[in-house]
Amino acid sequence: MLIYGKEVRDAIKAEIKKYAAVNRMHMVILQIGEDPASQMYVNGICKFADETGVDADILKLSAGNSQEQIIHIIEYMNNDPDITGIMLQKPLPPGFSLEVLANVIDPYKDVEGITNYNLGKLISYEQGIRPATPKAILTMLKAHNIPIEGKKVTILGRSTILGQPLAAMMTAENATVTICHSKTVNLVEETKRADILVAAVGKPNFVTPDMINEDVVVIDAGINFDEEGRMLGDVHPEAKEKARIASAVPGGVGLITVAELFRNLVYLKEEQIRRQREKTR
Amino acid sequence: MLIYGKEVRDAIKAEIKKYAAVNRMHMVILQIGEDPASQMYVNGICKFADETGVDADILKLSAGNSQEQIIHIIEYMNNDPDITGIMLQKPLPPGFSLEVLANVIDPYKDVEGITNYNLGKLISYEQGIRPATPKAILTMLKAHNIPIEGKKVTILGRSTILGQPLAAMMTAENATVTICHSKTVNLVEETKRADILVAAVGKPNFVTPDMINEDVVVIDAGINFDEEGRMLGDVHPEAKEKARIASAVPGGVGLITVAELFRNLVYLKEEQIRRQREKTR
Numbered sequence: 001m002l003i004y005g006k007e008v009r010d011a012i013k014a015e016i017k018k019y020a021a022v023n024r025m026h027m028v029i030l031q032i033g034e035d036p037a038s039q040m041y042v043n044g045i046c047k048f049a050d051e052t053g054v055d056a057d058i059l060k061l062s063a064g065n066s067q068e069q070i071i072h073i074i075e076y077m078n079n080d081p082d083i084t085g086i087m088l089q090k091p092l093p094p095g096f097s098l099e100v101l102a103n104v105i106d107p108y109k110d111v112e113g114i115t116n117y118n119l120g121k122l123i124s125y126e127q128g129i130r131p132a133t134p135k136a137i138l139t140m141l142k143a144h145n146i147p148i149e150g151k152k153v154t155i156l157g158r159s160t161i162l163g164q165p166l167a168a169m170m171t172a173e174n175a176t177v178t179i180c181h182s183k184t185v186n187l188v189e190e191t192k193r194a195d196i197l198v199a200a201v202g203k204p205n206f207v208t209p210d211m212i213n214e215d216v217v218v219i220d221a222g223i224n225f226d227e228e229g230r231m232l233g234d235v236h237p238e239a240k241e242k243a244r245i246a247s248a249v250p251g252g253v254g255l256i257t258v259a260e261l262f263r264n265l266v267y268l269k270e271e272q273i274r275r276q277r278e279k280t281r
Numbered sequence: 282m283l284i285y286g287k288e289v290r291d292a293i294k295a296e297i298k299k300y301a302a303v304n305r306m307h308m309v310i311l312q313i314g315e316d317p318a319s320q321m322y323v324n325g326i327c328k329f330a331d332e333t334g335v336d337a338d339i340l341k342l343s344a345g346n347s348q349e350q351i352i353h354i355i356e357y358m359n360n361d362p363d364i365t366g367i368m369l370q371k372p373l374p375p376g377f378s379l380e381v382l383a384n385v386i387d388p389y390k391d392v393e394g395i396t397n398y399n400l401g402k403l404i405s406y407e408q409g410i411r412p413a414t415p416k417a418i419l420t421m422l423k424a425h426n427i428p429i430e431g432k433k434v435t436i437l438g439r440s441t442i443l444g445q446p447l448a449a450m451m452t453a454e455n456a457t458v459t460i461c462h463s464k465t466v467n468l469v470e471e472t473k474r475a476d477i478l479v480a481a482v483g484k485p486n487f488v489t490p491d492m493i494n495e496d497v498v499v500i501d502a503g504i505n506f507d508e509e510g511r512m513l514g515d516v517h518p519e520a521k522e523k524a525r526i527a528s529a530v531p532g533g534v535g536l537i538t539v540a541e542l543f544r545n546l547v548y549l550k551e552e553q554i555r556r557q558r559e560k561t562r
Contacts, residue, residue, distance in 0.1 A: 099407055116401030123400040123445045126380055150466040158452050164404045167448065167460070171439050174464035176471065179448070183455035185431040190457065 002240060002248045005136070005255035008143040012259035016266065017052040025269050026055040027085045027111060028077055032070060033063030033093035042089060044258045054262065063093040070096065071104050078106040084272065085111030085265045108271055111264045114161065122168035129264050134166035136256035137198060137219050138173065140247060146196070146217055149174035154190050156180050156207070156234070157200035162221060166198060187211070197243075199234035207235040209242045218246040221253050283521060283529045286417070286536035289424040293540035297547065298333040306550050307336040308366045308392060309358060313351060314344030314374035323370060325539045335543065344374040351377065352385050359387040365553065366392030366546045389552055392545045395442065403449040410545050415447035417537035418479060418500050419454065421528060427477070427498055430455040435471050437461050437488070437515070438481035443502060447479060468492070478524075480515035488516040490523045499527040502534045 027049065029042055042058065049056030061070060077083050086109045092098055102110075107117040113129040121128035141148060153175040157163035163179060170177045180190050191197055191211045197218050199207050204224040212218065222234025233249030240246035247253055308330065310323055323339065330337030342351060358364050367390045373379055383391075388398040394410040402409035422429060434456040438444035444460060451458045461471050472478055472492045478499050480488050485505040493499065503515025514530030521527035528534055 099405065102405075114405075116405055116407065117398045118401065119404040120397030120400030120402075123403060123449070124380065124383075124395075124397055124441045126397070150464055152466075160405045164449060164452070167452075168404070168445060171445070171448075171460050171462070174462070176459065176461055176465040178457065178459040179452050180457055181452070181455070183431055184457045185433075 001245050003144050004248050005252045009255040009259045016262045019266050020053040023269055025084045025265050026082055027265055028083055029058045029087045029089055031058050031060045031089040038089055048258050067096055074104045085109055085268050087111050122165050125172055131161045131165045132257045132260040133162050134169050135260040136253050139256050140253055151175050151195040153196045154178045154194035155198045162200045201234050204232040205236040207239050209239045212239055214242055216243050218243045220247050220249045282526050284425050285529050286533045290536040290540045297543045300547050301334040304550055306365045306546050307363055308546055309364055310339045310368045310370055312339050312341045312370040319370055329539050348377055355385045366390055366549050368392050403446050406453055412442045412446045413538045413541040414443050415450050416541040417534050420537050421534055432456050432476040434477045435459045435475035436479045443481045482515050485513040486517040488520050490520045493520055497524050499524040501528050501530045504535055
């Protein structure tokens, strides 16, 4: 059975719209140079903002700027009370360090949860901003009443914004998590024993029917494109047919990811209101 | 076969002593109230400091202080160029928040690697201070030429200072990691399939022979005490006998942990020298 993200996305969208009607929010997407691959995600964000009444704008900076100049711009935005959240469009052009730039962002404006300070809260189990894609995966599972506690969750991929944070978040949800990657020796052994399999490898149709059991719930977090520009997931359609439940691509996790980014923005706004109130007390 | 930590510990100790002879280092252990359970670890640290020529002192603060007062003390130490590293003795007495106090420590003086900023570097795969116990486990394995890449590593325990960071560090070492905990449903299935099993649950003799295979390498990170005050690990002696390789308790990971804490101190000192140099350039 295929599951979709549209219904949940729409519910979150309604929630954001309601909140935005009384709380002005402003997100800035910092774009350095041009990268067509990530443009679709940014377009989706701007559309969502438009439909919910959130101000979102793209600040386009030439790749000809020095990293030092970009740092100054981020610092300026950190101090601008008009800006609720800052997003850094990735990948960055050559010569710019994500490690450096991400950590210039004030953790209280870090809408993507990519600063080390916010990532650390995954390990210390503290409340805070979480990366949007792993959040979307949990939301997808919960919206479809799929239990997580005590389940064997196998994650394919160990990236900073998906595999690793998801492992920590699933562990916090009481799942027994296994993280697999390109150096995993017997991958099929791992995928076959999963109750929930999350594919986040960035390779079209990577998970084939022979790799899974029929009882499994498959979450496909892959976003790949074929030569005709069609979107493909990390999981082969036949594997999805074999699985008990599988999330669609397109129309699955990706839709919820955008919505979760805006939930993060609301979280930031609430924190900013709280801190402002404390200051003026 | 039992493996021990003394030889590695002594090698690291010699290395620290050599470094300390030319670089003055000063660690402050902040103790709030009295907790006899953690006193042994602190004693071990002070002895190591004494033997290597590192200044270490315990700043004893009454549990009668407010958290606000402790925060001011930490901020004062952050700004004192004479202090290389700050350690917070745990557990904290009731009324004090580890979440708050740990994150007041300047990440560049965070010798234990417990600030969210430093924990986040585990997820972003950046260089930085790592918690000493998971470091000690990796050092133990490497010192005994036990391969990690491609191996199935099962970790029992998901704590902020051990299980979770170790999972990230083992993943970075190309192991296929599974994190187990009290909500894991079929624990024996997980422990039996491990190539390397790390026990960090804090329950004496928790891992019994029936739970493991004979080929496994067992790392016992447990430090428990029986009624007579004898130290017991998390792994039953008979399980250690059955395992191909198992680390001793006492005399195993714990010895190396103290040494790794001082390696962290050297790392901080080097960073402080580097930053000072940049400032005066």
